[in-house]
Amino acid sequence: xxxxxxxxxxxxxxxxxxxxxxxxxxxxxxxxxxxxxxxxxxxxxxxxxxxxxxxxxxxxxxxxxxxxxxxxxxxxxxxxxxxxxxxxxxxxxxxxxxxxxxxxxxxxxxxxxxxxxxxxxxxxxxxxxxxxxxxxxxxxxxxxxxxxxxxxxxxxxxxxxxxxxxxxxxxxxxxxxxxxxxxxxxxxxxxxxxxxxxxxxxxxxxxxxxxxxxxxxxxxxxxxxxxxxxxxxxxxxxxxxxxxxxxxxxxxx
Amino acid sequence: xxxxxxxxxxxxxxxxxxxxxxxxxxxxxxxxxxxxxxxxxxxxxxxxxxxxxxxxxxxxxxxxxxxxxxxxxxxxxxxxxxxxxxxxxxxxxxxxxxxxxxxxxxxxxxxxxxxxxxxxxxxxxxxxxxxxxxxxxxxxxxxxxxxxxxxxxxxxxxxxxxxxxxxxxxxxxxxxxxxxxxxxxxxxxxxxxxxxxxxxxxxxxxxxxxxxxxxxxxxxxxxxxxxxxxxxxxxxxxxxxxxxxxxxxxxxxxxxxxxxxxxxxxxxxxxxxxxxxxxx
Numbered sequence: 001x002x003x004x005x006x007x008x009x010x011x012x013x014x015x016x017x018x019x020x021x022x023x024x025x026x027x028x029x030x031x032x033x034x035x036x037x038x039x040x041x042x043x044x045x046x047x048x049x050x051x052x053x054x055x056x057x058x059x060x061x062x063x064x065x066x067x068x069x070x071x072x073x074x075x076x077x078x079x080x081x082x083x084x085x086x087x088x089x090x091x092x093x094x095x096x097x098x099x100x101x102x103x104x105x106x107x108x109x110x111x112x113x114x115x116x117x118x119x120x121x122x123x124x125x126x127x128x129x130x131x132x133x134x135x136x137x138x139x140x141x142x143x144x145x146x147x148x149x150x151x152x153x154x155x156x157x158x159x160x161x162x163x164x165x166x167x168x169x170x171x172x173x174x175x176x177x178x179x180x181x182x183x184x185x186x187x188x189x190x191x192x193x194x195x196x197x198x199x200x201x202x203x204x205x206x207x208x209x210x211x212x213x214x215x216x217x218x219x220x221x222x223x224x225x226x227x228x229x230x231x232x233x234x235x236x237x238x239x240x241x242x243x244x245x246x247x248x249x250x251x252x253x
Numbered sequence: 254x255x256x257x258x259x260x261x262x263x264x265x266x267x268x269x270x271x272x273x274x275x276x277x278x279x280x281x282x283x284x285x286x287x288x289x290x291x292x293x294x295x296x297x298x299x300x301x302x303x304x305x306x307x308x309x310x311x312x313x314x315x316x317x318x319x320x321x322x323x324x325x326x327x328x329x330x331x332x333x334x335x336x337x338x339x340x341x342x343x344x345x346x347x348x349x350x351x352x353x354x355x356x357x358x359x360x361x362x363x364x365x366x367x368x369x370x371x372x373x374x375x376x377x378x379x380x381x382x383x384x385x386x387x388x389x390x391x392x393x394x395x396x397x398x399x400x401x402x403x404x405x406x407x408x409x410x411x412x413x414x415x416x417x418x419x420x421x422x423x424x425x426x427x428x429x430x431x432x433x434x435x436x437x438x439x440x441x442x443x444x445x446x447x448x449x450x451x452x453x454x455x456x457x458x459x460x461x462x463x464x465x466x467x468x469x470x471x472x473x474x475x476x477x478x479x480x481x482x483x484x485x486x487x488x489x490x491x492x493x494x495x496x497x498x499x500x501x502x503x504x505x506x507x508x509x510x511x512x513x514x515x516x517x518x519x520x521x522x523x524x525x526x527x528x529x530x531x532x533x
C-alpha cells in the first residue's frame with residue numbers, strides 16, 4: 001500500500017546544531033509507529049517537522065499525497081503546509097488546551113474557525129469525540145478544572161474533531177502523574193483500534209510493545225532501528241537500543 | 254496538665270479548629286479597624302494644618318472659607334471634562350499600545366523599527382513638553398485641532414508608548430504552546446492572534462490598564478496649561494488667579510482628584526477581584 005506519510009532525507013539544524021540527519025521514514029495507512037530514543041535524539045523534532053511546527057532545513061514531507069519541499073517560500077508553499085496541517089492532528093506533552101474556552105469550545109474551535117463548519121454540526125462531532133474519550137460530562141467545564149489526564153483526553157478529542165488522516169503524539173504522557181498515564185494510553189489504544197494512522201513519540205515501552213506495529217529508535221539525529229516491537233525488544237541490534245531498553249526495564253523512569 | 258496536646262475526640266478537634274479560625278478572623282478585623290482609625294487621625298491632622306488656628310504656638314495655613322463656598326461648583330464642572338479627556342486618551346493609548354506591542358513582535362524591519370522608534374521618542378521626552386508640542390507644531394502644518402483633541406492626541410500618544418510594555422507583557426504571558434496548538438489545528442497567524450493570543454493577553458492586561466487610567470486622570474491636568482481644555486485644573490487655575498486665591502482653588506482641585514482616585518481605585522479592585530476569580 002502506498003505510504004500515507006513519507007519523510008525523505010529530512011535534515012534539521014537548530015543554529016549550528018545538526019539535530020536531524022537525512023532521516024527517511026514511510027508510514028502506511030492505519031499503521032501505529034512508536035518513536036523512542038533518549039532526550040535530544042531528535043525524535044520530537046522529527047515529529048514536529050511533519051506538520052511544520054518546525055521548518056525542516058532540507059528534505060521533503062509528504063502526507064496523504066501532499067508533498068512539501070523544505071526551504072521553499074511564498075503563497076503556494078504556505079498553502080501546502082496548511083493542507084498538511086489539516087491532514088494531521090497533534091497532541092502535545094503539555095496538552096495546550098485553550099484556557100479561556102470551555103472543553104466543548106476547545107474542541108469545536110478548529111472545525112468552526114478553520115474549516116468554516118456550521119456550529120451545530122461541529123458540536124455534534126465534538127460531542128461524539130468527547131464521548132469516545134469519556135469526557136462528554138465535562139464539556140462545559142474549563143480546562144483549569146480538569147486533571148492532567150482529562151486535559152490530555154480533551155486534547156485528543158480536539159485533534160480528532162478536525163478529522164485528520166494522521167495523528168501525531170509528542171510525548172503525550174510525559175507530563176502526567178503516574179496514576180493518570182493509563183487513562184490516556186487507553187484512549188490512544190482505542191484511537192489506534194479505530195484504524196487511525198499514528199506516530200507516537202513516547203517513553204512508554206509497554207505501550208510501544210503492545211500497540212505499535214513498528215518501533216523506530218532514534219539516536220543523535222538518526223534512525224538506528226526500525227523493527228516490529230517483538231523483535232526489537234527481544235533482540236535489539238544496536239547497543240544503544242539495548243541500553244535504552246535496559247534502562248526502562250530496570251525501572252528507570 | 255498540658256494544653257497543647259491534640260484532643261482525641263474528633264468533635265473537639267473541629268471545635269479547636271473553629272477557635273483558631275475565629276481568633277485569626279478577629280485579628281484581621283482588629284487590624285482593619287485600626288488602619289481605618291489611623292486614616293481618620295491623619296485626616297484630622299491634615300484638616301488642623303489648614304485650620305488657620307495657632308496650635309501650641311505654631312501657625313497653621315489660613316484659608317478663605319468663603320472662596321470655597323463660591324467657587325466649589327465652578328471647579329466641579331471640570332470633573333466631567335477631566336473624565337472625558339482621560340477616557341478618550343486611554344482609548345487612543347490602548348489602540349496605539351496594542352499596535353506598538355504587535356509591531357515589536359513583527360519580523361518586518363520597518364514595522365519593528367517604527368514601533369521601537371515611537372516608544373523610544375515618546376519615553377525619551379517629557380509629557381509636559383509633548384503636550385505643548387501638539388499645540389505649537391500642528392498648526393504650522395495647517396492642522397488645527399480643537400484643544401480637547403490636541404490634548405487627547407498628546408496624552409494618548411504618551412500613554413500608548415508606556416502601555417505598549419503592558420501589552421507586550423500580556424502577549425508574552427501567553428505560552429508558546431498556545432500558538433503551537435492553534436497552528437497545529439490549521440489556524441492562520443491572524444486567527445491565532447484573534448482567537449487564541451489576544452483574548453488571553455487582554456485579560457492579563459486589564460488590571461494594569463486600569464491603573465494607567467487612574468494615573469491618566471491626574472496627568473490630564475497638564476493639558477490645562479495650554480488653556481484650551483476646561484477641566485478641573487484649568488478651572489482651578491483660572492478662578493484662583495483672578496481672585497488671588499490660588500491656594501484655595503488648588504486645594505479644591507486636589508480634593509476632586511483625590512476623590513476620583515479613591516472611587517476609581519475601588520472600581521478597579523472590584524474588577525480585578527472578579528477577573529482573578531474567573532476561569533483562568
